[in-house]
Amino acid sequence: MKHRTNRKTAAILFAAMLGLATASLAGPREDLVAQYATAAKAAAPAFAGFSAARGQTLHQQKFSGGKADSPSCTSCHSSDPRAAGRSPAGKAIDPVAASVSPARYTDPAKVEKWFKRNCNEVLGRECSANEKGDWLSYMLTQ
Ligand code: HEC
Numbered sequence: 001m002k003h004r005t006n007r008k009t010a011a012i013l014f015a016a017m018l019g020l021a022t023a024s025l026a027g028p029r030e031d032l033v034a035q036y037a038t039a040a041k042a043a044a045p046a047f048a049g050f051s052a053a054r055g056q057t058l059h060q061q062k063f064s065g066g067k068a069d070s071p072s073c074t075s076c077h078s079s080d081p082r083a084a085g086r087s088p089a090g091k092a093i094d095p096v097a098a099s100v101s102p103a104r105y106t107d108p109a110k111v112e113k114w115f116k117r118n119c120n121e122v123l124g125r126e127c128s129a130n131e132k133g134d135w136l137s138y139m140l141t142q
Pocket of ligand 1: 059070072073074075076077087088093094103104105106107110111114115118119121122123135
């Protein structure tokens, strides 16, 4: 009886250690960045990593292919990622900098949904994996 309990305890401990190891190796944000990197490399083998500086340019740049009232990411998100934004309808949007909005970019489905919708509204097309990774790298360092 004692023997069985020990084995059970060991199994639980082992499972807990595995869980800890996985959690420290990669969180949802790192997984997402890694996925975009894999896709960016597949699209362009010369891909040499994401750039927060390019992400900042993308965030602030004005495009003409999307909706007239949202030519830029900063039309809704503030040009200062640590500040709150505002939708065209006047609804407040939490800051997009990871340092001030810790819950951001932890739900891959949410990130993908909004990249798709917002890139279409601003650029008139979906963002590439390279653009998403750059923009995310910028926000994760803000
Ligand atoms: C028309 C307004 C608008 C524009 C323009 C806009 N966004 Fe957004 N964005 C939103 C709203 C609204 C949300 C969802 C609410 C929230 O997450 O606070 C959001 C959420 C996001 C998210 C999800 C964040 C998370 O917490 O997971 C990403 C990523 C994002 N936007 C990227 C962009 C990028 C990149 C651009 C420019 C190409 C852009 N947005 C332009 C309104 C906008």
